[in-house]
Amino acid sequence: MEFSITDLMPAAADIFLLCAVSVILIIDLFVSDQRKIVTYGLTQAALLITAIIAARSIGTEPVSAFSGMFVGDALGYFLKTGVCLTVMVGLAYSRAYLAPRGMYRGEYFVLAMLAVLGMMVMISANHFLVLYLGVELLGLSLYSMVALARDSARSTEGAMKYFVLGALASGMLLYGMSMIYGATGSLGIPEIADAVQQGNANSTILKFGLVFVVAGIGFKFGAAPFHMWVPDVYHGAPTAVTLLIGTAPKLAAFAFAMRLLVEALGAEQLVVEWRQMLVLLSVASLVIGNVAAIAQTNLKRMLAYSTISHMGFLLLGVLSGTLEGYGAAMFYVCVYVLMGLGAFGMILLMSRDGFEAEELDDLKGLNQRNPWYAFVMLLIMFSMAGVPPTIGFWAKLYVLQAVVSIGYVWLAVVAAAFSLIGAFYYLRVVKLMYFDEPQRDERIEPGFDCRVLMSANGLAVLALGMMPGLLLAVCVSAIHLSVRLP
Template sequence: MNNLNLIPALPEIFLAIAISVILLVDLFTKDVKRNITYVLSIVAMGVCGLITFSSLGNGETVYTFNNMFVADPMSDILKLFSYLAVALTLVYSRRYASQRDMIGGFKGGEFYILALFSLLGQMVMISANNFLIIYLGLEMMSLSLYALVAIRRDHAISTEAAMKYFILGALASGFLLYGISMLYGATGSLDLTEVAQAIGTGAVNKPVLVLGLVFVVAGLAFKLGVVPFHMWVPDVYQGAPTAVTLLLGGAPKLATFAITIRLLVEALPALSIDWQQMLTILAVLSMAIGNVTAIMQTNIKRMLAYSTISQMGFVLLGLLSGVITAPDGSVTNGYGAAMFYSITYVMTTLGVFGIIMLLSRAGFEAENIDDFKGLNQRSPWFALVMLLFMFSLAGVPPVVGFYAKLSVLQSVVANGQIWLAIFAVLFSLIGAFYYLRVVKVMYFDEPTQTEKLAVTPDVGIALSANGVAVLALGLLPGPLMAVCAAAIARTLAA
């Protein structure tokens, strides 16, 4: 182990330098549409992707910076999809942000810069192997997102949403820090590996550990947006500009999944009985309240917020049904299924919000379900793409959401929790109603708008590719599922 080895952190180092360069370039550009800033941001993420992909093939786990930072197969996979998620977000958001003065005038290229800073925080979270590094990445991501929610400073609803998000986010950070302090007090270390070893000896104060665990799980639950820490999700999703809502609901879910694995599975495996019981309660409440409440929504962003709550409940099902080692010594499918579910959910969510921004125009926000009326008559292709996304979220075959749900349910059943699988299926059927309602509105209602959709080539190609990918991964889910399972197995074995 070489603690002066910078290679594992090369993507983060490059992105930090790139952000500084882009910030300086944007300072001197007079282009109102910020074309240079946009192109440089996409290029920076592309280079990060090449660097990360080059290290993916060896499948090794490398620690650096005194064990505080780790590059392993799980981090490489999640980073690659984070780059893709943020890049697609910028592509989908470009016209929307320009029409709402989010990237022009006095604001400059802050939208792009803050999006890159949030991505940098996510990358640090994904590779963190130390409590303080996890918190550093979390705050870097969160502070950027707080600012982005409030980027339309003259918009009262966005400002209110930003205040709610900031106050509740600070409270959740306090929970997480307090839990970390308890774990540090009980084990004497901030290093995740050393914490796991200290707990494994049994010579620690169990009540203090469990108290710390409760606060850590509460902090993670807030970032995932699960019940009962979900209060911010619908208000912030609805109040934030749609482009920022997509940034909130996309790549950060991957980073939160990563730190959940790091904190619970890698650092606290000896407490798995305790935290799996907590996750069971959170998952059940999230699937029930999320799906039932979403049925009553008429605002599609608010509906998708409650949908997110229920979908994160499914992710928790995978996490709570996994065990560190199976009887044959191999890692079970639970964590791999949860990782697969997180990735495919984020890819689907990107497309849904891309369609919402496609329907929006200057002075008009396509935020209500009724705004999708007759979309098939205006654009049969994009109505079909939206149908694929809705089917995926509902878990209807043959799109990828069906296999994602199936893989999680298989891991739950394999763990002997049949009642939990039945509960999840029941509420998935209830949740299918509000997804299929959008399909019904698109295909069977008369359109309130008759003009054709104005689609730029880059958005049209990206949305089409996104829709095809959701269908293709549903027809051939094996390769990505195998990659996720192998990444989790190698990461935990190291």
């Protein structure tokens, strides 16, 4: 086999990140506990450079590398850039939170970077084996990060649940993949697509495998009825880790679903099958997410159920099976990540040494304590509820348009109705912040970087809502460049 170093160029971002992780892991040994800011700075620099390398390739035609195991396309590079930037912002928010809890350690940053690497592997996988390895790399890093608060029984329990259910999901996924391998005789995504297209695969086995693959995807998204882990893990994990679990991995999960469902199993006869399954997942997520969130008194649990309902919306875009629908779903996942960063970031900013601001009551009277953060939180809550002119409104609108375009009007009506129910608990947060008396009165004084980032995050929700066409155009063109409909 001929080999030249240029074959590796499509994977330059991943390779750089892996080298950086290895170097930082060793440098960290020589950094004393008081100077962990060195490790933190190096981590941020490594992620920034990775993001830049990935961003430089957006807009290229799809290329494959590593004998067809890796694909570099616009969709992948865009999502990789997004993952790196998301984790950078997330780490910046969590710096002040980690130190008093004994988690401001080199391992935290190394594991976070390895999780990013896992997401990047998932995003650019062109082979079932690599997809699975990416899922495991991401999963194992996250399980151990949840358990990193070793003395907290709640975190350990959350990590255990996450680990067991994650293993169950991996099992389902592998079982489905093995069925598909049995039916098509291949693990490479393009080869599977060809075999399905030519109709020389046993369709019963194929559909059987598809059911398990969809269940695995449901687990990774946290869509109902595979959502059991989400509230417990979000609640149990240290908030900084919740932020990481709740944001960037959704980008990777979207790419994961695209690679599996659209690129490998996107043939006409299978789209009909998985569309029905996704309709079920989506409606169940919308119902459970929005209704159960009303009953929560804990902000992290409420956001967990809100995540479930958002994943229901995201699946609406995927199940449409059109390029516009995929574009809308990608737009939705980007918007969701932006909002999730803001919401979890706000919990981190309000937390103090020995105090977690994670109950809804802790938000009471935020307007009197700090009007600007109350306003930022208001923007984020409005956006999550889908109130115009924030960006959340457009995200929901585009997804619903995609569903209507394939004739599922009833589904759009159900989704709109449940997002209306969901608006209740988002607006309750706003009511608590503006119309209730504060229960605590110490000042909220985050560092300079957090202040700037949080303000930018809140304003981005508003500004992108004023001109949603820009981000949507990027998403749609990335999908057009990357996905070939059969």
